[in-house]
Structures are given as structure tokens and as C-alpha cells.
Amino acid sequence: MTKALPPTRHIVSINDLSNKEIETVFEVAQGFLEELADHHVPYRIARSTDLASKFILASLFYEPSTRTRLSFETAMLRLGGANITSADPAVSSAAKGESLADTIRVIGNYADVVVIRHPRDGAARLAAEYSQIPVINGGDGSHEHPTQTLCDLFTLRAKKKTLKNMKVAISGDLKGSRTIHSFVYALARFGATIDPLPAPGMELPEHVDRRLREEFHSRIVSKVSGASDSGDAGSIDALYVTADQPHQLALIPEPEDYGVIVQKKTDAVYVTRFQKERWAEKERPYPKIDAKFLRDEKYSEASVMHPLPRVNELDVSLDKDRRAIYFQQAAYGVPVRMALISLLLHLHKSQSLHQFPGGFAEPDHSVYVQPIGTGIQCGNANCIVNDPAERQYAANKFYIVEDEARAHCKLRCVYCETDVSEDAASHFTVADTTRKSLAPGLSTLARVPADRLKHLVIYPSESAAVEAGFQPREGGKEGGKKARSG
Amino acid sequence: MTKALPPTRHIVSINDLSNKEIETVFEVAQGFLEELADHHVPYRIARSTDLASKFILASLFYEPSTRTRLSFETAMLRLGGANITSADPAVSSAAKGESLADTIRVIGNYADVVVIRHPRDGAARLAAEYSQIPVINGGDGSHEHPTQTLCDLFTLRAKKKTLKNMKVAISGDLKGSRTIHSFVYALARFGATIDPLPAPGMELPEHVDRRLREEFHSRIVSKVSGASDSGDAGSIDALYVTADQPHQLALIPEPEDYGVIVQKKTDAVYVTRFQKERWAEKERPYPKIDAKFLRDEKYSEASVMHPLPRVNELDVSLDKDRRAIYFQQAAYGVPVRMALISLLLHLHKSQSLHQFPGGFAEPDHSVYVQPIGTGIQCGNANCIVNDPAERQYAANKFYIVEDEARAHCKLRCVYCETDVSEDAASHFTVADTTRKSLAPGLSTLARVPADRLKHLVIYPSESAAVEAGFQPREGGKEGGKKARSG
């Protein structure tokens, strides 16, 4: 007598939610916030509802955390639900060599929704592939941390009354911080101007920068000249300027507006700590945001944000500055996560998460899939597909991303979303397993139909394909290169 | 006004439950399973009952676990109860040197029922001796894991519609796996034929093999000839053939049936991982169960089972095989544990765990008890009595097990249930502390009345007794040997 259930939604990337869905989350969160504030019964906030009273959240944390885990667990308790927790899988089944894929299938029989934190990029996506219950990404390696971004946006929206056309400076470890990656995608989608202030050598990763420009329609504009800059993206001299309606190009700022945007005051400075667990060096030169920094006129109305925990990059004396909103940010974690959990569990009658009915739509890329061990593999050493325990459960699985001119394709790992770059000395080779033939380059791959795509194996170079048993193309390796350059 | 409470039941061994009680657990579990399935409210399974709404389960885990602990905690939550958890006693009071006996007495004031996992064989029995609340063994060293066996049997019963007269192959580390030990006892009690497929050197422990034959009436039958085999028990060539009514010998298969049994198809293949935490070597040759193995006609209808976590011994490609039921096995952990907890807490009006009213009855052995430091001590180095922290709380405590012919006795440790073997060169000597005399061997010990037994101290050899201050027997050590051999 079970009625047809809506499909299971997973929140692995902030891009798994459309702009409209994000607004839905915020409406529900606002309701909870007001309820929490009302419920001083008699003393302080108290569990506000029994909405989730028969549900269980599993916290599956493979990395240290206090804040995120306790915030989720508090949200579940305030919804009237209950928690099961594996807070240190180093002392759990993982120590016996169990794969994430097996763990998540077992946990899916215990809980109704699961939040996962993992040191590997893309781990949450792999978990979602195997999970029968909604998976929420609580941070996976350097990849994404979408619920932190929801809290960040909710806080900004509460402060600035809108999410549109903001100017946000982001400071610190832009490379290692998953929080930043989810955040910049969301900012771009709401039409923000992003001002990167990276620590030396900690610029936004190349693939994030490229996605901002190619997928989210960011323009790189010089902070000094206001001119559009095709040069060194992510550099300290560049702003990312975006439109809030990516598909309505008319709304994208015109070059004559760039000067205005460059002059505009900053709405928020978002500070992040040095993600030392993701770097070999334990000490690096690092920017410190303090009263002196904020004395600059352009920051006079800038909210100071930080996902916490902080170490030294955000001066303690700012705690009393009216612009500091980082503890507010942490506090909003509870109602925002209450909203997300209850929506994923379909506990609201009139509100739900519709799959991309408007706003942002997931790019409609073809997906290439081959087993691990066959053909090209994700080059990101920290990607979940490169974890020996997961080899049998993951796949070489890539989005085939075509550029706007439809002239060139690249491969983006479905799990960690980094692009596979061609080597300077050798180029991708596509092997046709039915015809036993090789072809150079990926240029037309995006338009190959799915039923043919499954017979193709991509190799990083022709020689790799030959090693795998294919006949070299006529004219050999050089011929391949020639053909491609022709 | 407290009414007389029923005695506290502990589930340390699968043999603490009679066959009828196991059936009761399964009836209750089946009810919960149906309730859980009904309660898609509105989305998925949800907490199904408030039966245990005022009760607390304590999880006391001295060894890594995700699955077992979360399964118990989920069961308690789905019953409407609550949990307190000590998931890594390495960072708890145990680190301060606290004994299990003290811990359990304190926890008994907090919770209503406790599940304990411990690296030492027999730890759960020691805990039960000191506990005022029901103790459930969640796995103790290489000894037993009875609730896993309940899930296993429940899964088999759901699949095969009966527990009787099954043929089950058990593969892998039969020596180190506590899961296997509980499982084979239960199988034997329900009249199964057991087909051991051990990894080299990982046969069933001698004491398990002996109990199967001596206590559970297993017959060793050659897989090849079908003849009864008095030889190398536990070897890869032997089947254990049992009757489902151990005390009705008429039902035990006749030798002429052995051929039929040998030919019978296997109902289930039960795979276990290499218990590397219980072995010095971290790598060993190990059987892998995969599609090729299962292609054998005799496995064509064999359910594939695994207690999980798996490492490499069970091929991932089997996940899609119709015979694979290991994730089902894990899922059934919740209703089965709900049933066990609620029965131990006496939360059902019409169903309860009666102490052995039928089916299997605990052997009626005399128990020998002396303090640690006096006389013979359990020779299993991993037994809880050999843990320095527990010395003062445990005892040299043995069942005096007489063979069927009542010609010979042996000692079985009450905690870890391993037998103490006589040394080839020296024999047990019994000291009478009132008469200050020594007697060789244990032959008549089983029939010594309890009030006299307490004055006797058993030594591993006459010389050990002499060292402890007793006068050597006339004729000295040789005499003792002579007397015994006479």
C-alpha cells in the first residue's frame, strides 16, 4: 500500500539546487527561525516542532568536525527527529577496509537521510550513487560544502535583504577551501561580483575558474582598469563579474558598466582559514583580515563572514565590530539545515524541492562511463575514484563538456568535477571497441549518441591505447598528432 | 510497590536462547518488519513504535564498529527509546585503567539494557556477571556474536521459509570469526548440514569442532564418500551433519542417508572476511567467492550471505546476482534487534523469553570456581580472565564437562568457552584443600557434589600443585602418572 514516492534527491553540490529551490529552502528556514525565536519556553530556544518525529538522520563523518556535525544533529533534534552518529570512522568499519559504497547501502537501511563528510573529493557523489536515502554532502575533500553555502547565502540575504548583484571579496585559501568553491558558484548564479584575495599560491583552482567563466558566464574584469581581461584569471587583479540570470544574456553587465562595478563598495568580505590538512606545508604566508584591513573605505559597509573555525586569519578584535556576522552565520546553520532536511524528507505539504523547474539548470552533458582500469582515469589524486578501497565501486565517469563554440570538448570527472587536461606532449585518443580503431582528440565526442558512446574508450594518449592492445593508427603516433593539428 | 521482576536475561552466546526463544524473537521481528514497511509516513521507513519510549540502551564498544552499533541504536530509536554511547573506550575511562566489571556496574545505573563489544573472548560473560541490566554481546574477541547470528537465521528463514535441515557452506576465516562460531552452533541446533570451506590454516577452532560433535551431536561425514569420518574434523573434506532435534536421536540421519546429504544442493554460502585484527600476519592466502565459484551446479540455488564489512573475499560483481542477500541481511538487523531488545525489556504482553522451557537446554555441567592465582587458569591468552585489568574481578571458572561415556572430564572456561587441554607430558592434578592431599586426573570430578567441589583446586600438573605447597603423592610424579594410566 506504499504510494509512489518522489525520487530521492541528493545535495552533493550547491548546483544540485536551482535558484528557486534555494529560495524555497530559505523561506522554510525563515519560518523555523521565527518559530525558534518564539519558543523561549520559558528560557531559551527549544526544539520547535515534531515534524520529523519518526525520522533518523545518520551522520557519517570520515573527517574531524564539531560544528557541521553538531549543527546537523541539532537541526534534526529541533525538528523532533533523532540521530545516529559515526563521528570518527577511523575507529570504525572503515578501519576494517570497508568501502563507502557498502557502508552507505547499509546505513540506508537504518536512517532516513544521511550527511557525509569525507577527505576525498567526490566522495559524496559516489555515496549518492549507492544510496537509497537522500545524501547531503557535509564537505568532501576540496570539492564542495553546499550546506555551508546555504548558511552563508541565508546570512547575506538576512543582512542585505537580497542575494542579487552583490559584491563579495573572498580571502585566503581559495584553492583548498571547499566552502569557497560552493560559495563562488552560488554567488555567480545570483549575479554577484567576486573579488578574489587569495593567499600567495592559493588561487581558485583552474577548474573552478574555468567553470565560473564557461558555465556561469563570469567575465574577468581588471580591478584597476575596469577593462575586460582575458589574462590571468583568478589573479589578485581580477574580478569575476556575473549576471543574475545566466540564460538571459541581456542582463549581463555591458563593458561600459565595468567601471561602475569596480568602484562599487564591497558587500561582504568572506574569510577562510588555511586548510592545512589539504597542503603538504604546514606554514604559508597568509593574509590576515583585521581592523586595519577593513579601514579601507570600500569595506565600510562590508559584512565580515567566516565559515569557522578560524585560526589566525581573522582578528579576534573584530568580534565586536558591527560588521562581523560570522557567529550569526553559525547560528543560522540550524534553521537552514532544518529546512533542507525537512524538504528532502518531504515533510512540508505546500513546499518541496522540485527538480530544476526553473532558474539554474544542470548542463546537459553526455556522460562517458568505463570501469576503473579501462582507459583514462581522473587525474586528481585526491578524487574518490583513486581511493583503493573504492576502485571496484567507482568508475571512470566523465561529463563530456563542449565549449560554447562547440569546437572542443573536455572531460570533467563526474565525482570531483575537475577537468582532465591533455598532456602537452600527447593527446587524447578515442578507441572504438567494436571497430577496433583509434581516433585522435575529443572534438566531436559530445555529439556521439549514448548507445555508441558506451563502445568508446578514451585513452590519455595513442601509446596508452596501443599498450591496451589497439593497433596504432596509420602514420603512427606522429600521424595522430598531425591529424589532430590539421 | 515494585512488583517482583522477572530475572535479568543476558544474551552472551547464541546458546543462551533456546530454539523456541529464537522463534519468538523472529515472530516479534516479523511484526516490526511489517510495521516498518507500512510506515512510509510519508516517505520511507520511520520510527515505528513508542514501545520503549522511556528506556535507554547503552552501547559500550571497546572495538571499532559502525554497522553493529548503529544497527542497535537504530533499533532502539525505532522502538521509541534513546541511546547513550561510548564508541571508542580507548579514549574513555578504560584509558584511565578502569575494569569492565566496574564500568558495567556504573552503566547499569544509567541505562536499561547494554550492548557490549570487546576485543577479549568472554568479556561479555564477565560483564553479565556484574550487570544488573541485560547484557547483549555485540561481539567478544573470537568467541561469539549472537545477534549477528539471529539476523543471519532470520534472513535465511525469510528466504528459505524454514530453518530446518538446511545445507550451508561457510567460507573464509572460520577460526577468527566470532560470527561463524555463533552461526554454526545455531545451524547445528536447527539440524543443518555444515560444509566448511576454510582458508588454509583457518579451520574451525578445535573447541568449536568438539562442541559441535559432542554437544550438538554433529556427525562428521566425508564429502566424497559420504561415509562417517572419525578423522580430521573441520577439514575441507568433511561435512558436519546434524539433527534438528538433538535429544531425539531417532531423528539424526542414518548413515545410509549420508550419500543423499552429500549430494544435496547448498542452500547458502556464508562468506566471512579475514579477521586481520585477530592474526599476527596481515596477509594470508584467502578464498574469494565470485561468479566463477558460484557457477558450480551445487550452488545454483545458494543464497550468498556475508555479515559485512567485506574486503576482497566477496566479489563486488555479485551485488547484482539474484542469490546475493547480504544487504538484506544487514537490513534485517534493525527489526531483529528491535525484537531482542523489546523482549529483554519485557515490553510485550503476550510474548517473552522464557528461560529454556523447551528445545535446546543448557548442559547441566558442574562449575568449578577458584580465584585467579589459585590453580589452573584458562590457557586462552585472549580470554578476558587473562586481561590484567580484570584479574581481580574474574575467576578461574570452568564447566566440568563429562563425555557421553562418563569416562573422562574436561574443563571448559565459563567465559571464553575454550577447553583447557592436558599437556602431553603432565596431567591435571586435583588438590583437596581440606585433606591436603592430591589426586590425579579429573575423571570423577563431574560427579563431585558442589559443597565438596569448592574445596578442590585443580593444577595443570602435580609439580604445579607441589610448588603451591602440597605434598607430592606417594611414588612422586611418576606414581601419579602410573596411577592415572592404571
Added chain:
Amino acid sequence: MTKALPPTRHIVSINDLSNKEIETVFEVAQGFLEELADHHVPYRIARSTDLASKFILASLFYEPSTRTRLSFETAMLRLGGANITSADPAVSSAAKGESLADTIRVIGNYADVVVIRHPRDGAARLAAEYSQIPVINGGDGSHEHPTQTLCDLFTLRAKKKTLKNMKVAISGDLKGSRTIHSFVYALARFGATIDPLPAPGMELPEHVDRRLREEFHSRIVSKVSGASDSGDAGSIDALYVTADQPHQLALIPEPEDYGVIVQKKTDAVYVTRFQKERWAEKERPYPKIDAKFLRDEKYSEASVMHPLPRVNELDVSLDKDRRAIYFQQAAYGVPVRMALISLLLHLHKSQSLHQFPGGFAEPDHSVYVQPIGTGIQCGNANCIVNDPAERQYAANKFYIVEDEARAHCKLRCVYCETDVSEDAASHFTVADTTRKSLAPGLSTLARVPADRLKHLVIYPSESAAVEAGFQPREGGKEGGKKARSG
């Protein structure tokens, strides 16, 4: 519509509760105890109330614990509330370098009350300074463990029917045991005679001894002669004799009563384990309390107490002695903590914790505050102010404690409550930052008004003040000394 809330109360020291408030806690605890005993529904104790049903307790444990944490969490569950737990902050945000001050501000947005355990003395006070919700000290370094003392007193009161005029022997590591420190303050406040039986070199810390004598009006009396002894306080030959009404000096025993007190039988022997985590040596000679020790006539009616866990200092054979009440002590942890939590959350209509309306009143000391790095700093290396992660959040903050004759002042760290001692060779120097002048000693500091006090910086010596940029006083260092001695 939020009505004015009562101020947030923190329980960091047993001295944060007045005697009358302690009695209130006990009355409420007694009610819960009876309710728990009644609720054998049908089996054993069960969650007794829904008083805290919408509230969350956060357990923030930076040190190993099973008993204290599970006792608090059980108390919260039995109140109908829920828990969030960070049981091993070594694998949490603390590992990322987060300060306690930041953590507590975040947790304050999740939970309604927090219990904290930390290896640093004074950590709970620092946490309380930053917390918007009630902080309960679950043990901070060697400083205090006030809820253990509440359980101890409740147990003593249940056994002896009164808390007044008891004679209590305290055995073992009196220096490292925070339990002992909270306990002796409470005993002194209820007029007890304290008989210290320290392990060699583990006497009560000097500052605890001094507070007993100076603040809690203890008299040191020779155990042998019964004479008042101005000599070696805390020595094995000395008793602390106190009055139960510290401000009614008439009730303090007269010297002629000392003999009677010395002869009086001991009401309780309180045994503590060697706090090896607070000592460099892992082995030390240590007293063992056993049947032989208790055979002494003066202990014939002495309850044997221990906060547990025990190691070897309390003989297991005493478990069956009628005087042993240590498991009772542990059991009372639940109702006592239920009472404290529910009172801090204002869940009782007719009972509350009034801030010191009677009984014990906190000494009315002036407080000196300067930032870390300026002037004198707490000399206790284990004080929270000396934790590098907390430097920016803590302060050099001292009570200026004047002796009864108002002739001399000393500095007591507000966090760890140890006194800063003057060096034999150099004396405190007070710098006036407005007048740029130095003055020797602290003698009149207690009477400096607060608005002037904030301009004064205390240095450990004149030379330290000079190093910090102040002009040496006329006549130089010697002059300073001379001035002081004059």
C-alpha cells in the same frame, strides 16, 4: 514577546552555588530519585519526566570520560531532553586549531546548556565568559569538578542524614584531583573536619590549603595533640577543622573542643586514584585502602567513597563491605545532574537557583584585568590563559585578595584560582599607565577604585616594568625593596 529571562548561571566551581542552593539541588534530586524508583514500568528505571522535552544538552569533552559524560547524557534523557555530543575533540575542530571561546559561542546557538571537560585548569571559566547558555564544569584540569562534589554530598547526606559537622578522611592524590578540590571547599562550608591522607608528595595544593584557611575559616589542628597548629598545613599530621556557619564565628569550635574533634570517629573515607595524566611520573608510591586499613576502630562506621574510576587504590574485596557506597555514589549522579540541569534551565515552578541569597557568599574581591602580554600573567603553566590557542580570548585577570588584617594583598587567577606568588628575590611592582610611575608591592591595591584600577599594570618585578618601558623608581631596585620593607 520574549519575557525578561533570568540571568544565565554557570556552575564552574562548587563555590558558584550557595549552601542554600546546594540544598535546593538536593531537594529536587530527591524528588527525581523517588520518581525513578517508582517508574519500574514494567521492568526497571525509565525516563521519568518530559520536563526538558524541548531542550538540548551539549557535551563538550576535551578529555577522556565515560562516566561523567554518560551520566549527564542519561540525566538529560531521563528529563525527556536530547543530547549532542563531542566526545573526543582531539578529532574535532580543536584539531583545526579552534579556540574554546569560538567553539562555545557556536555551541551556544545549538544547545540550551553545555557541559564541558577540558585538560586545562580554568577552561570552564573561560568558556562561561563567552557562553550565552549555562556552562557546567565537567572537570577542568586539576581545578574543580563541582558536579562530582554534588553527587558526593548527596550520597553522604543520604547515608548520614545530615551534611553538618562531619569528619571526612581524604586519601590519595590530593594535589592532582579536581574532585578533591571541589569536595574540600564544600566540606569546609558545611562545617566538616577534614583529615588529609595524601600519597607522599601529593598533598593539597598550597592555594587550596590557603583558601581553606583564609576564606573558609579552617583551623589546622594536630591529630596527635589536638592543639591548633600553625605549622605544616596539609601535612599528614594535620586536620582541617571548620565551622558550618563561616560568618558566625561563635560557632567555630573552640580550642578546648579540638581534643573531642580529634577523637571523633570518621564518617567517611574518600579515596581517589592517582591522576597519572597530570603527573610526569607514571608510577608513585600510593596508599591502598583495603579491609586492613578499615579495621581501625575509628573507621568502623566510615562510609567508603570513591569518585571512580578506580585503579588499584581501593581494594576490590571491599565491594561487599557494608561501608562501601561508591556504586551508590555513581548511581546518584543521574538524579543529582537531572536536578542541576533542570534548575539551570528554569524548568521548576517553585524552585530555582537564587544567586547567593544566603549561606556562602562569594568574596567581594576587586578584579584586575589586562590583556595577555601586558604585565603579570598566571604562573600556573596548565592554566587556560597559558594555552596558545586561547591567548587572544583570555586575559591576565586576577582577584585582588586582601588578608583579614588588610595588611597584604595577593593575586588569584580568576580562571584557575591559583595564587601568583612573589619571587623571593623580587617583588610585585605596580605601574601607573597614566602617571607613568612605578610603585612597589600590592598592599593597598584592594582598595583602589575600579576606574583607577584599570590604569594600573602589575609586573612581577621592577625590572620587568622597566623592560616594558617604565622609568625605574628613584633609588633603583634596591630603593624599591627598601620602600616595600619600610
